[in-house]
Amino acid sequence: MTMMKEAPTVTAVSDAIVCRDVHKWYGDFEALKGVDLTVKTGEAIVIIGPSGSGKSTFIRCMNRLEEHQEGRIIIDGIELTHDLRNITEIRREVGMVFQQFNLFPHLTVLENITLAPINVRKWTRDRAEELAMKWLTRVGIPEQADKYPGQLSGGQQQRVAIARCLTMQPKILLFDEPTSALDPEMIKEVLDVMRDLAHEGYTIVAVTHEMGFAREVADRIIFMDGGQIVEVNTPEEFYNNPKHERTKLFLSQILNH
């Protein structure tokens, strides 16, 4: 993208996300205590950590659902500042999938998906619907296009949410615990879709508790605790040979329960 107006950003073009010393306070509580992270284009990152560790807050800062108070976040070469144009530009390129799906209950599946392409990307309805149907087919539920979200199962709703996010043709995908609200037998259908996306070369940042998924898909695993990144490692090293004591404790708790 060529929206960069100021030169002093240090990002190379191959860096999709650059976070430098990001701080975030809720009142007196410091949720993020100086987080540094660089994600290369095409990389899949999985963030894990105990609840309250700031991992959701961190990825919600990446598209300005939460505002960071200190430090810099540069997405795809554009810095997140108070400038509304930058925020709009970034949100266009960053898709997000939520734990609670957040589909629009008053619109059909197809309308849910085509709303943003038509109104934000200014596509024609035909073009938006064509791409929407393509993605619905990819996630395996083209026959549900004319139903309302309330008529679908949780797994189907989350797949619609993924299709809605992908029809905007984002470069970066953020997943905020996408399987946590699903029944066990529906988790697999969503993870399968996410796995395909990772293999296709999307830049992915996912917060998840699915260890199998993390091990298989992630290029790097990030372990967060207390608002800080404790450990960054490849999946192999992370599971077999964790460096940090806190990581070992966390892994022993979730793997041996």
Place this chain on the structure above:
Amino acid sequence: MATISSNKPVQKRWTLSKRFNWNYFLLDNVTGSRALLIWVSFLALLTIGVTIGQLIAAPVRTSIILAVWAILVLGVVVGELFTAHNVVTRWLKENMLNNVSNTLVTLLLAVLIGLVGSGLWNWGIANATFSPELTHPDVRTRDGASWGVLWGARKLLLTGLLGPEHTWRVLLTTGMVLLLWASSFISSRPSLKETLAPLARVTNILWIISPFAAYIFLAGLEYDPEGPFIRMGALLGGTAVLIALMGIFWLFRVIKLTPVSIAMWVLIWPIAYIIWRLIAQTGIFTPINVDDWGGLLLTVIFAIFVNILSLPIGILLALGRRAEVTGIPSWIIWPIAVVSFAYFFLNSTPELWETSRNNIERVFSLWPFLILIVAYYFHKSFQGNFVKAFSILFIEIIRGVPLITLLFMAIVMAPFFLPEGSTGIKSFWAVIVGYTIFSSAYMAELVRGGLQAIPNGQYEASDALGLNTLQKYRFIVLPQALRILIPPLAGSVIATFKSSSLVALVGMIDLVGITRGIIANENWLGLRTELYVFMFLLYFFVSSIVSAYSRRLEERAGLGVR
């Protein structure tokens, strides 16, 4: 309940049900708790008292009611004891006679309804007269209604003091609205929706034109035969305003500019203006003073005007109250506050100080300091969010004032705000403004409730998809909020319709105002009951239509949602 009888005929008919247990029956109905015992005893005494009183006053009617009730109770008891319910006794048992208290209440209500109903029947129908000739005080029957007044005063009730030569224009407007309504109704039937799609489109366009048409019909158009047919100032001015609007909408990306849409924006005013002048030239619709409207016509116009105006204003106020605009620096309040403080301190305080008679009044004369205190709190609590501050102040001040005060202010004080030498504002418009301000403050709080019912995730999802604020509210938030708001909005529409009768107190001759006039007329002197019953039925009828319509809307809007 211990007295449940099964649907399946387990026992043979006419053998005493083994399921029925007197102990359980007594426990459930009478002796279960002390409160129940007291309540049933009280109800029994009341019912017996009322029934005996009515037996003495009207033996025949009350005996019939009592007999019918006794037969029904007997039927249910037999059905219960022998497990031999039929359709009637089952319905009675489930709805009217399910236990001892309900059985007593049924009798009590039947006796009371008989009392009121027979009174109404005697007064309203049996002893009533229906001829307009029999309404004069000298020829009335003493103990019956004189319904003739409704027919005799029909013109006054419907249109007030509007000249009879204009009645056809009111009928024309009514006919137009009824026709459009019928057309909308028919073309929205699910079975006809496909075939009548063109009709629906035409109807929608006509609905948009209809307010202008109604205004022309009811208020008429001025035309000066001496003057020019087209005034260039009006023609070019209107066009310029529309082009400016187009520019603003385009800047905020509400509309797209295409050759067709530009041509439409540019040409719509000249075309409308020429049509306007052409209609005016014919002289069919001569001007009517809006203050001549009266009766039901005025009531309906008020309700429609105020409801239609206050919904968008209310939505804007509600959004304003939630706004997070921080563009304007908050210190800007200080120069304004200090200047006005200085002005009042120098001009008002010395005079008040001189004339004050005691220390308390002397303290009051220092009131300009209040301005500084208010400014300080304003600065602290809103921090430059002037949109929010204005909305909150507007809503809270208006909600703290009774409607009647606002109406008096609108009528009495509006002339003070007008420039000197102007002919003054019409009472009708003053009241419309005052009433709309009142109604939109309440509307704003309703809408705010609806907005708060939308889960945060909906806002987040819209943000994450890159929708801007306008799109977020237009496509996601408002459609869902307004759907939740259908029942309270219908309530507000009904409330506005009914409280519009208050305008009678500020001298407007609406339905209530004209009714007071009719009662004072020497031909119909004192026929208040008839007229108030009529008004009761009319208000009730219109309100029920609105309720029924809102229920239908709710059903349709709820399709396919969760």
